[in-house]
Amino acid sequence: xxxxxxxxxxxxxxxxxxxxxxxxxxxxxxxxxxxxxxxxxxxxxxxxxxxxxxxxxxxxxxxxxxxxxxxxxxxxxxxxxxxxxxxxxxxxxxxxxxxxxxxxxxxxxxxxxxxxxxxxxxxxxxxxxxxxxxxxxxxxxxxxxxxxxxxxxxxxxx
Amino acid sequence: xxxxxxxxxxxxxxxxxxxxxxxxxxxxxxxxxxxxxxxxxxxxxxxxxxxxxxxxxxxxxxxxxxxxxxxxxxxxxxxxxxxxxxxxxxxxxxxxxxxxxxxxxxxxxxxxxxxxxxxxxxxxxxxxxxxxxxxxxxxxxxxxxxxxxxxxxxxxxxxxxxxxxxxxxxxxxxxxxxxxxxxxxxxxxxxxxxxxxxxxxxxxxxxxxxxxxxxxxxxxxxxxxxxxxxxxxxxxxxxxxxxxxxxxxxxxxxxxxxxxxxxxxxxxxxxxxxxxxxxxxxxxxxxxxx
Numbered sequence: 085x086x087x088x089x090x091x092x093x094x095x096x097x098x099x100x101x102x103x104x105x106x107x108x109x110x111x112x113x114x115x116x117x118x119x120x121x122x123x124x125x126x127x128x129x130x131x132x133x134x135x136x137x138x139x140x141x142x143x144x145x146x147x148x149x150x151x152x153x154x155x156x157x158x159x160x161x162x163x164x165x166x167x168x169x170x171x172x173x174x175x176x177x178x179x180x181x182x183x184x185x186x187x188x189x190x191x192x193x194x195x196x197x198x199x200x201x202x203x204x205x206x207x208x209x210x211x212x213x214x215x216x217x218x219x220x221x222x223x224x225x226x227x228x229x230x231x232x233x234x235x236x237x238x239x240x241x242x
Numbered sequence: 243x244x245x246x247x248x249x250x251x252x253x254x255x256x257x258x259x260x261x262x263x264x265x266x267x268x269x270x271x272x273x274x275x276x277x278x279x280x281x282x283x284x285x286x287x288x289x290x291x292x293x294x295x296x297x298x299x300x301x302x303x304x305x306x307x308x309x310x311x312x313x314x315x316x317x318x319x320x321x322x323x324x325x326x327x328x329x330x331x332x333x334x335x336x337x338x339x340x341x342x343x344x345x346x347x348x349x350x351x352x353x354x355x356x357x358x359x360x361x362x363x364x365x366x367x368x369x370x371x372x373x374x375x376x377x378x379x380x381x382x383x384x385x386x387x388x389x390x391x392x393x394x395x396x397x398x399x400x401x402x403x404x405x406x407x408x409x410x411x412x413x414x415x416x417x418x419x420x421x422x423x424x425x426x427x428x429x430x431x432x433x434x435x436x437x438x439x440x441x442x443x444x445x446x447x448x449x450x451x452x453x454x455x456x457x458x459x460x461x462x463x464x465x466x467x468x469x470x471x472x473x474x475x476x477x478x479x480x481x482x483x484x485x486x487x488x489x490x491x492x493x494x495x496x497x498x499x500x501x502x503x504x505x506x507x508x509x510x511x512x513x514x515x516x517x518x519x520x521x522x523x524x525x526x527x528x529x530x531x532x
Contacts, residue, residue: 090283094279097275097279098275098279101273101275101278102270102275103266105269105273106262106265106266106269109265109269110265117269117272121273125281125282128278128282129282154423154426177265177268177272178268178271179264179265179268180264182257182260182261183264183265183268186257186258186261187261187265194428194429194430194434195425195429195430196429196432201258205259205262223505226505232254235258236254239257241253241254241257242253
């Protein structure tokens with residue numbers, strides 16, 4: 085039984101780990117892949133212990149890993165004279181121009197809009213996004229629309 | 243495109259989906275899931291994941307494609323071998339891991355010190371002024387509910403859109419976490435900008451915070467002016483919103499301001515420990531009550 089459960093969890097890890105890192109990188113443009121990978125790894129370790137109670141691992145992982153990213157200490161001193169920006173998200177990855185362009189556009193959006201947009205493209209419904217973000221569905225829809233409008237304008241597409 | 247998405251954003255969807263696929267590919271190329279798995283399983287050696295509840299499981303947000311109740315299917319070969327995170331070269335994992343682990347240990351220690359300072363300051367303040375953590379709807383001790391986890395009685399506040407979140411209490415000079423928390427609150431409330439908190443130790447009215455970086459159109463309102471009245475250096479309690487000063491806003495201890503954005507509000511309260519004079523700030527985000 086224990087072996088079967090571990091296999092379930094491993095399957096979840098293999099399928100979701102890269103997607104979870106991508107989600108975090110899209111949300112937290114300031115971070116590079118190492119931060120996102122650390123937060124994702126930490127979330128999976130927690131999931132391992134809670135496997136019996138977590139019924140929707142994909143949603144749960146995104147909530148927990150997102151909070152983990154917020155809890156990580158600031159890399160730069162909180163000083164008016166320090167540079168506010170940090171490493172680009174793609175610093176540790178070899179990304180194509182198109183992907184860099186999309187990440188750069190995402191970085192211009194407020195965090196809440198980046199988050200809902202990332203979740204939309206991770207195939208979550210508005211109801212699920214509302215559950216993950218702790219907002220109501222109307223607020224989620226509004227944020228999605230704003231995010232799409234902003235992205236269309238920034239990227240110059242329809 | 244998401245499950246609820248319409249088909250009105252064809253070009254944007256195509257671009258974002260293509261970028262998503264490319265990112266995923268790049269991440270997979272830089273990731274070694276085998277070692278990542280081994281790290282977790284090694285750390286938790288001897289333990290096994292607790293059993294999933296029997297009976298029909300709650301619908302998975304990801305749909306049937308992500309049911310993990312079955313044995314894993316075939317895994318691409320590149321995911322099975324290699325190191326956990328292939329940075330920047332394939333070899334030398336142990337050599338690279340050392341400094342990072344050392345850095346992590348230092349970070350953990352630093353966070354522990356910050357947390358201890360926060361607790362000490364806030365508990366001191368609760369005796370001197372008020373219990374910061376007891377603001378309506380706010381909780382630092384009890385994290386919010388986690389999506390995908392069954393609701394439990396232990397959450398003192400019901401999950402949902404009306405929750406607020408105390409994001410950080412910043413104790414200077416230990417300021418780690420404050421920047422991210424302020425950005426998160428500002429972004430979530432739809433305020434935007436690139437807010438920064440600075441600590442002015444030797445201002446005319448003693449140690450104060452300087453809040454800057456919000457857009458000029460941002461509306462702020464003073465809910466309490468704290469020590470401002472004593473020194474007469476800052477605005478008194480206001481009944482209306484005021485535009486955010488371009489030079490930034492000084493906040494003396496005991497000041498509470500509310501900043502309103504398109505999606506909610508961020509409330510910032512500065513607090514001071516009476517014996518030590520140390521000041522800190524709590525940042526609370528309230529979503530729109532739609």
